[in-house]
Amino acid sequence: MLTRILVTAAALVSAASAQLTVTNPSSDSWWVAQSSNTLAWTCNTSPYNNFTVLLANSNPSILVEPIAIIAIQESYDCSQTITQQQSTQPAASGYTVLLANPLNSSDVYATSETFEIKALGSSYPATSSASSPSGTSSSSSPSSTGKSGGALAQYIPAGASMVLALAAGLVVA
Numbered sequence: 001m002l003t004r005i006l007v008t009a010a011a012l013v014s015a016a017s018a019q020l021t022v023t024n025p026s027s028d029s030w031w032v033a034q035s036s037n038t039l040a041w042t043c044n045t046s047p048y049n050n051f052t053v054l055l056a057n058s059n060p061s062i063l064v065e066p067i068a069i070i071a072i073q074e075s076y077d078c079s080q081t082i083t084q085q086q087s088t089q090p091a092a093s094g095y096t097v098l099l100a101n102p103l104n105s106s107d108v109y110a111t112s113e114t115f116e117i118k119a120l121g122s123s124y125p126a127t128s129s130a131s132s133p134s135g136t137s138s139s140s141s142p143s144s145t146g147k148s149g150g151a152l153a154q155y156i157p158a159g160a161s162m163v164l165a166l167a168a169g170l171v172v173a
Contacts, residue, residue, distance in 0.1 A: 022112035040079040058094040
């Protein structure tokens, strides 16, 4: 009985730690219009293999509804450069990036903090080497370490479900 409780607790902890979070852009890390900008996310803890990247704005005069800027993005990449052709939106505040189910864009996995797209020619925010990867500077380190962690993370939800089912006695091994 104690073994079942410990296995169930371990499964719940591993499932709870699996998450997808947008780390760039953020309220402190904006994009610049008509420029290449970096999108970054926590790929090491993502339970999803891939997602669609959508751009939304709270002001309907800017964007009536979210628009897809990347149809299918692999989660293990950790970051992606958004080109000026992918996002030709005007300078404004109130933008968010949505990472969603590729088959159902209303199933949103993660939403960025509200951020601003500044006018062409604006400078990018200052970054420090001590901060977490914001994606605005060289990001070869997160990308290379994320590939192995992202591959493992895709199996955590299925494994946790099986462990929970075994622990509850719903499945006999």
